[in-house]
C-alpha cells in the first residue's frame with residue numbers, strides 16, 4: 001500500500017514537478033488555442049466543399065475527408081514532422097502539430113458539420129431563397145445556425161477528443177503536458193508526475209464531458 | 222438538355238408580345254418541366270392580371286406545385302418563359318435573387334426559421350436583401366406582423382406558435398418585401414381545421430389590398446367565394462379555366478367534372 005503511494009501519489013515529487021507541469025499545461029493550452037478554432041473553421045469549409053453540387057469539387061473533398069479520418073493522427077504527425085523534411089520542408093514541432101491537426105480536424109469536424117447541414121430540411125433554404133437571399137447568405141443565416149445547434153454535442157465531444165489528442169505532440173518533442181510529465185518522471189524515477197498530469201487532464205475535460213451530456217439531453221428533449 | 226430552337230424562337234416572339242401587351246403581371250409561356258423521362262409540365266400558358274386572384278386546382282401529381290415553383294425558379298423550367306412585370310426571369314442575364322423579391326411564396330409547411338423569432342423571420346431578408354437598416358427593417362416587419370394580426374407575437378419563436386400563427390408569420394415574411402405577386406402552395410393543408418379560417422382571413426385581406434395571388438389549394442369553398450379565376454390542371458396541362466361560377470357550376474370538360482365530383486364526395 002505504501003509502495004503504491006510512494007510510486008504514484010508522492011505529493012512532494014508532484015510539488016517539485018509542478019513548475020514543469022505548468023509549463024506543459026501552458027503549451028497544451030497554446031496548441032488547443034491554435035488547433036481548435038482553426039479546426040472548427042476548416043471543418044465548415046470541408047463540409048461545404050463535400051456538399052458541393054459540382055462533382056469536381058465534391059469528390060476530391062470527400063476523398064480528403066475519408067483519407068484523414070482513416071489515417072491514425074500519430075502517423076500523420078510523424079509523417080509531417082519527419083517525412084516532409086525529405087521534400088525539403090522542415091516544420092518546427094509546433095508547426096508540424098498545427099498542420100497535422102488542421103488536416104485531421106478539418107476532416108472530423110467537417111463530417112460533423114456535414115451531418116448537421118444534411119439534417120436541415122430543404123424547405124428552410126427554399127424559404128430563404130424565395131425571399132431573395134443568395135446561396136451563401138442562406139447557408140450563413142439560415143442553415144448553418146440550425147445545423148450547428150443540432151450537432152453541438154458532437155462538436156463539443158470532438159473537441160474533448162482533440163484536447164486529449166494534443167498529447168501526441170510529445171512524440172515530436174513538443175513540451176506539452178504529457179511530455180513534461182514524462183520528463184519529470186524520468187528525472188525523479190517516480191510515476192507521480194504522470195498521475196498529476198492525468199489529474200490535470202481530468203479536471204479540464206470532466207466539465208466538458210458533463211456539458212456534452214447536458215447538450216445531448218437538451219437536444220433529445 | 223437543350224431547348225429545341227423552334228420553340229425557343231416561338232417563346233422569344235411571345236415574350237415580346239407579352240411586353241407589348243402590358244396586361245399581365247405574371248405570365249407563363251409554353252412552360253415545360255421534366256424530371257428525366259417524366260414530363261410534369263407539358264406546355265403551360267397562363268396570364269395573371271394585376272390584382273387578380275387565381276386558384277390552381279387539380280388532382281395530386283398533376284403538377285400544381287411544380288408550376289408554382291417554376292414561377293420563382295425554385296424548380297428550373299426545362300423550357301418556356303416566366304415573365305414577371307414584363308421581364309423574363311428565365312433569361313440567363315437575370316439577377317435571380319433580385320427577381321425573387323418581387324415574388325413572395327408561402328409554403329404548405331410554413332418553413333419558418335425555427336432559430337429566429339417571428340420578428341427575426343420577417344426582418345432577415347429586409348436587412349440582408351433589401352438592405353434596410355435594422356430600425357427600418359424592424360418597423361416594416363412590425364407593420365407586416367400587425368397586418369396578419371400577430372404584432373403581439375413578434376418576440377415568439379415558431380415553436381411557441383400554433384400552425385395557423387406560424388403560417389401567418391410566413392405570409393408576413395413574404396409580404397414585408399412588398400412583392401408584386403404572391404404564390405401560395407396549399408397554405409392551409411397542414412393546419413388543424415379550426416385554424417384554417419384565420420389564415421384564409423389573412424389571404425382575403427391581402428387580396429383586398431390589391432395583391433396579385435396565385436394559389437394552389439383544396440379549399441374549394443374559399444376558391445368559389447374569393448377567386449377571380451379557377452384553373453384546373455391535370456397531367457401537366459391546363460384542362461379548363463374560368464370564373465369559379467363557371468368551373469365549379471358548369472364544368473365543360475369531363476376530367477374537370479370527374480375531379481370536382483371526387484372532391485365534393
Ligand SMILES: Nc1ncnc2c1ncn2[C@@H]1O[C@H](COP(=O)(O)OP(=O)(O)OP(=O)(O)O)[C@@H](O)[C@H]1O
Pocket residue numbers: 256259261279280281282283284285286287288
Ligand atoms: N424533384 C422531383 N423529381 C422527380 N419527380 C418529381 C419531383 N418533384 C415532383 N415530381 C413529380 O412531378 C409530378 C408533379 O408533382 P407536383 O408536386 O407538382 O404535383 P401536385 O399537383 O402539386 O400534387 P399534390 O396535390 O399532391 O401536391 C409528380 O408525379 C411528382 O412525383
Ligand SMILES: [Mg+2]
Pocket residue numbers: 285286287
Ligand atoms: Mg403540391
